[in-house]
Amino acid sequence: MKDRSPLKLVIWDVDGTLVDSADIIMRSMARGMAAAGLPELPPATVGSIVGLSLPVAVATLLPQADEPTRAAVVSGYRQSYHDDRTRAESPLFDGARALLERLDARGDVVMAVATGKSQRGLTALMAAHDLSRYFVAMHCADGHPSKPAPGMVLACLADAGVQPDRALMIGDTTYDIAMAGNAGVAAVGVSWGHHDAADLTEAGAIAVAHDFAELTRLIEGWIDGAAP
Numbered sequence: 001m002k003d004r005s006p007l008k009l010v011i012w013d014v015d016g017t018l019v020d021s022a023d024i025i026m027r028s029m030a031r032g033m034a035a036a037g038l039p040e041l042p043p044a045t046v047g048s049i050v051g052l053s054l055p056v057a058v059a060t061l062l063p064q065a066d067e068p069t070r071a072a073v074v075s076g077y078r079q080s081y082h083d084d085r086t087r088a089e090s091p092l093f094d095g096a097r098a099l100l101e102r103l104d105a106r107g108d109v110v111m112a113v114a115t116g117k118s119q120r121g122l123t124a125l126m127a128a129h130d131l132s133r134y135f136v137a138m139h140c141a142d143g144h145p146s147k148p149a150p151g152m153v154l155a156c157l158a159d160a161g162v163q164p165d166r167a168l169m170i171g172d173t174t175y176d177i178a179m180a181g182n183a184g185v186a187a188v189g190v191s192w193g194h195h196d197a198a199d200l201t202e203a204g205a206i207a208v209a210h211d212f213a214e215l216t217r218l219i220e221g222w223i224d225g226a227a228p
Contacts (some may be wrong), residue, residue: 007110008223010103011153011185012135013171014115015050016193018100019125021090024145025050031059035076036069050194051116051173053141054078075111081121092129093192095212098168100134102216109223110139110160114169116153119143138162148178153185168222170215174203188218 005024015021026047030040041061049057056175067071103109113135115122119142126132134181137159144151169180172193181189189200189208197208209215 006108008014009110009112009160010169011112011114011156011167011169012217013176014113014117016172017170017190018096019090020093024081025088028077031080032073032077036072046224047194051147051175051214053116054144056146098213099216104134110136112156112160114139114156115149116141128182147175148182150179153179174199177203177205190215
């Protein structure tokens with residue numbers, strides 16, 4: 001892989017990091033469970049698997065269920081998610097666009113996306129918020145093994161022409177942090193998503209931001225060569 005030094009690469013997770021999708025995820029999982037004739041799961045349980053690709057997430061939630069039952073949950077989830085999304089897209093977190101704009105205006109960094117969303121969901125979300133223009137690469141669960149496998153991050157590195165030691169992953173789940181680590185990339189966690197700050201640190205995050213102002217300082221400090 002050719003190195004484009006001195007550029008650095010910031011790789012973003014989407015759900016729970018840039019966009020507040022908790023409501024639509026919880027509602028869709030409840031409808032998926034209902035479609036399979038199963039009771040609704042507690043929100044904390046559903047939140048624990050956000051970031052995994054949907055079939056892997058359902059298998060993790062329902063380890064004793066047979067394949068037809070899991071398939072019914074996946075199908076019901078997808079139908080509910082896309083029906084809901086036609087009415088109300090997941091909103092960006094306050095401060096997300098300002099940070100993307102700020103980094104996009106710099107000449108020493110490029111950005112990419114590595115998300116557990118489907119390609120259909122990612123494409124729709126990017127269009128709804130006009131986000132595609134910020135990213136040189138976008139990779140999702142449809143074309144890669146589920147997080148925490150490193151495939152999505154490695155693909156982002158290859159597309160950007162950046163080596164792992166010049167990249168930084170930003171995510172809200174331990175799956176994001178582990179995926180980055182498996183690719184040899186440092187990661188910063190955010191506390192406003194689905195997993196606790198302590199769990200993100202334990203998973204290997206070099207720092208955890210508690211708001212977008214702090215995240216801005218951490219990312220720009222890293223770009224400029226300062227340790228978090």
